[in-house]
Amino acid sequence: MSFRLPDSKEPDVLLSFLQDISNNNENLSSEEITIIASLKDHENEDIREAVAQSLAGVEDEAAVNILIALTTDEDSSVRSWATFGLGNFDIPNVTNVLWDRIDDEDEETRFEAISGLAKRKDARIKGIIARELSTGEFGSLLFEAIAELGDPDFLPSLELLLAQSSEDKTIDEVWLKHLKNCIDVLKEY
Structure with a gap:
């Protein structure tokens, strides 16, 4: 796969370009990563978010550094995607970046950081x-983070939460399903 930036600088065109890349980013070359990186400071937050999506999981130092930079973006969706994109990289500077997001005001960004640290089995989490x-x-x-950490010490709290939540008809069924799955995973430890 080889590409260049579209001639049009319209946000919708750039967004479509980046979304296509994010669906097939396994074999990005250094040159292609540089092209994507040229959009990391774009004024449009959707473009910056799409840059993070395009580089999520790409095992390349330049891609990782771009994601690290985007974890401090002013837009919470950009921070969340960048933090998610770094979640599977078990390298010291990424671990430190995840710790920097632990107290993010945005819940999703915070939980992506927690999940990434849980995947590393970082006991401090x-x-x-x-x-x-x-x-x-x-x-x-x-x-998901609790299941990744695999610490059965959370079982009593989660089982109590399940008992309290099961009868509440206002609670989302998908949320309950994730809770039950987490409990099942922890019971295997």
């Missing part, structure tokens, strides 16, 4: 997960 559980305000991404 246990206290952060407990803190998030105690707030009562969290999505299913936190359950």
Whole structure:
């Protein structure tokens, strides 16, 4: 795959260009990463988000550095995608970047960082997960992080949460399914 930036600089055209790349980014060359990188500071947050999506999971130092830079973007969706994109890289500077996002004001970004650290089995994340559980305000991404960490110490809290939530008809069924799955995973430890 070889490409160049579209002649049109219209956001919709650039967005379509980047979305096509994000669907097939396994074999990006250094030159192609440089082309994508040229859009990382674009004034349109959707373009910056699409840059993060295009480079998510790309194992290349330049791509990782672009994602690291985007984790501090002013737009929460850009930060979230960049943090997600770094989640599978187990290298020290990425671990530090994930820790920098632990207290992000955006819940999704924060939980992407927690998930990335849980994948690394970073024992320090246990206290952060407990803190998030105690707030009562969290999505299913936190359950994924708990399952990734694989610490059965969370079982009593999760089982209590399930018992309290099962009868509540206002709770989303998908959320309950993720909770049950997390409990099942932890029971295997």
